Ligand SMILES: [Ca+2]
């Protein structure tokens with residue numbers, strides 16, 4: 001090992017130590033957006049509403065950028081052929097990811113969140129060809145895991161039925177959870193996408209999409225791994241009404257992407273709990289008392305990607321890189337404050353933040369330029385983009401049998417890969433090629449005439465004291 005390699009390795013180790021104190025989010029955007037960094041000119045620079053991104057506010061703020069963390073192809077590999085059409089790639093899987101939740105720090109399961117530990121809610125139900133029913137529906141918050149040797153299973157944090165039960169609605173009611181946050185001392189906070197006449201703890205209530213609802217701790221039963229096992233009927237509380245959320249939004253004095261001051265929340269689109277902020281006592285009706293922590297939230301009117309807080313009657317969320325939104329009178333909210341590019345020099349990014357969870361993650365990601373190829377094809381006909389945080393990553397290649405497997409098989413590899421993707425999808429360990437640090441691309445192999453099937457790639461990063469896997473990617477060859 002030469003001196004420059006040693007220097008790089010110690011730089012990685014120091015980076016890791018700083019990363020441990022890093023205030024960061026995973027999040028989604030409501031529209032396709034572009035990373036502020038450009039992601040090396042690769043396809044990883046395009047952030048889609050059905051992909052999860054991450055942004056970190058630990059300096060230097062000049063390099064702040066939202067980066068892709070769970071590409072569609074990672075979800076396709078975990079979920080398999082969920083719609084049963086023989087092709088893993090499904091452009092519009094989940095519709096959008098409209099709510100995100102991390103419990104890993106609370107449950108002590110993993111040091112960092114992974115694509116196997118984070119919970120999300122779709123706006124369109126995932127197919128059930130692999131997972132079976134009930135799957136992952138708009139009213140569910142769940143993740144895709146291997147369970148008892150079966151791949152592509154949905155593990156729910158909370159189900160549509162449990163949410164409906166707390167709202168006094170029939171179990172089959174098609175509710176859409178579109179923001180969620182959780183802390184055992186406060187319970188579950190959430191918001192829904194469409195107004196619904198419900199029966200809450202305060203009686204008949206028209207629950208609005210701009211309301212923040214609470215499932216108080218005493219109303220919840222838990223599994224041993226800190227998921228919701230049960231909710232109490234009619235136990236939901238309107239912690240903040242839409243009118244109150246409108247007031248928080250107006251008081252925050254933040255502009256949209258055109259520079260216009262926000263006056264109403266519209267729909268509450270993202271929620272996270274700020275444990276360092278003030279807690280208030282809310283009495284929504286006589287005899288009902290709810291403790292409400294400071295809530296970080298996004299408004300559907302918050303184009304340009306602003307984040308607000310309920311503290312002090314409503315303020316713009318601040319972090320180490322400044323306010324996450326432009327104060328009224330100072331021009332548009334552009335997007336770089338949350339790591340995305342503005343639409344132009346005069347107009348901010350089109351998105352509001354659509355889902356938000358405070359957590360730390362490892363960004364070690366693969367995504368192909370083309371998810372589907374036709375046979376035959378010369379070597380390099382398709383390229384796969386990578387974002388590699390390590391000095392070196394060895395790309396592995398696997399050819400899953402296409403006809404027998406509706407979902408690829410994986411194995412856990414402890415004690416390795418406890419920070420990045422936890423499961424190995426290429427157990428034959430057939431090396432394809434090494435890649436260096438940062439963003440880049442590598443070529444696909446030549447596809448001979450008559451060969452069709454699936455090509456799976458996964459990177460093995462050489463961390464200072466471990467091996468850390470990248471997210472997997474599968475290319476359909478037709
Ligand atoms: Ca499919």
Ligand SMILES: [Ca+2]
Pocket residue numbers: 098099121122123137138139140176177178
């Ligand atoms: Ca949803």
Ligand SMILES: [Ca+2]
Pocket residue numbers: 097098099178179268269270353354355
């Ligand atoms: Ca949302």
